[in-house]
Amino acid sequence: MSRRALIAGNWKMHTTVMDACHLAADIARLCADVPDRDVLLAPPFTVLSEVSHVIRDSAVIVGSQNVCWEAKGAFTGEISPVMVKDAGGAAAIVGHSERRQIFHEDDALINKRVRGSLKFDLLTILCVGETLEEREENNTFAVIEGQIRQGLAGVDAVHMGKVVIAYEPVWAIGTGKTASKEQAQEVHAFIRKLIETMYEKTIAEQLRILYGGSVKQDNVDALMAQQDIDGALVGGAALDAESFGRIIHFR
Numbered sequence: 501m502s503r504r505a506l507i508a509g510n511w512k513m514h515t516t517v518m519d520a521c522h523l524a525a526d527i528a529r530l531c532a533d534v535p536d537r538d539v540l541l542a543p544p545f546t547v548l549s550e551v552s553h554v555i556r557d558s559a560v561i562v563g564s565q566n567v568c569w570e571a572k573g574a575f576t577g578e579i580s581p582v583m584v585k586d587a588g589g590a591a592a593i594v595g596h597s598e599r600r601q602i603f604h605e606d607d608a609l610i611n612k613r614v615r616g617s618l619k620f621d622l623l624t625i626l627c628v629g630e631t632l633e634e635r636e637e638n639n640t641f642a643v644i645e646g647q648i649r650q651g652l653a654g655v656d657a658v659h660m661g662k663v664v665i666a667y668e669p670v671w672a673i674g675t676g677k678t679a680s681k682e683q684a685q686e687v688h689a690f691i692r693k694l695i696e697t698m699y700e701k702t703i704a705e706q707l708r709i710l711y712g713g714s715v716k717q718d719n720v721d722a723l724m725a726q727q728d729i730d731g732a733l734v735g736g737a738a739l740d741a742e743s744f745g746r747i748i749h750f751r
């Protein structure tokens with residue numbers, strides 16, 4: 501089963517309007533010759549509209565770094581799926597480890613976000629990943645299984661076509677440490693098997709599972725060659741058009 505690769509850039513809390521427009525334009529230009537893969541940019545909320553505008557004639561899509569479950573209301577500091585779409589976005593990242601660790605978002609809250617995002621038809625990237633301590637205590641699979649079962653609770657098979665899972669070991673995010681291709685593949689295969697038991701084989705086979713954690717131009721090719729790695733969620737290297745361009749052009 502061949503799945504269309506997805507390379508997503510998470511800009512985190514970086515870029516002013518001007519930086520964002522330049523970066524998006526450079527990336528859109530670098531993507532012009534890669535028709536067989538999807539490219540997603542997740543800039544800060546403040547520049548979603550501008551970035552959507554800059555990439556409008558390219559194949560790049562735009563998404564938010566988080567999303568609320570309601571269309572509107574008294575949710576100070578949040579962004580709704582309707583607002584994301586209104587700003588030109590078509591996707592949302594949910595459950596990033598920085599949301600889990602710094603802002604204490606738990607699986608129940610993340611599940612509300614996942615379901616809200618899917619209700620409004622956004623491509624929904626659910627991030628999961630274990631800490632170093634959890635890995636060292638041999639709890640990686642249990643942690644990942646818990647995050648996926650709870651994150652996808654109440655999500656029916658019909659909506660799974662709009663779900664992407666990003667495996668991001670917490671110890672590899674922004675640290676320069678990458679999971680080895682074998683470590684990543686092992687967890688990706690586990691995730692696919694788990695989705696098969698939760699849903700069905702075709703859904704598991706079609707599911708795109710991204711790897712995230714210090715993906716760079718010099719490790720992307722080896723990671724992407726793994727059977728169950730269908731793309732990358734890139735943080736630091738996504739802020740540099742040349743590096744991100746090389747990652748998009750993985751071989």
Ligand code: PEP
Pocket residue numbers: 510668672673674675676712713714715733734735736737
């Ligand atoms: C991320 O933010 O999702 C990420 C993987 O960051 P980095 O590539 O910098 O490790």
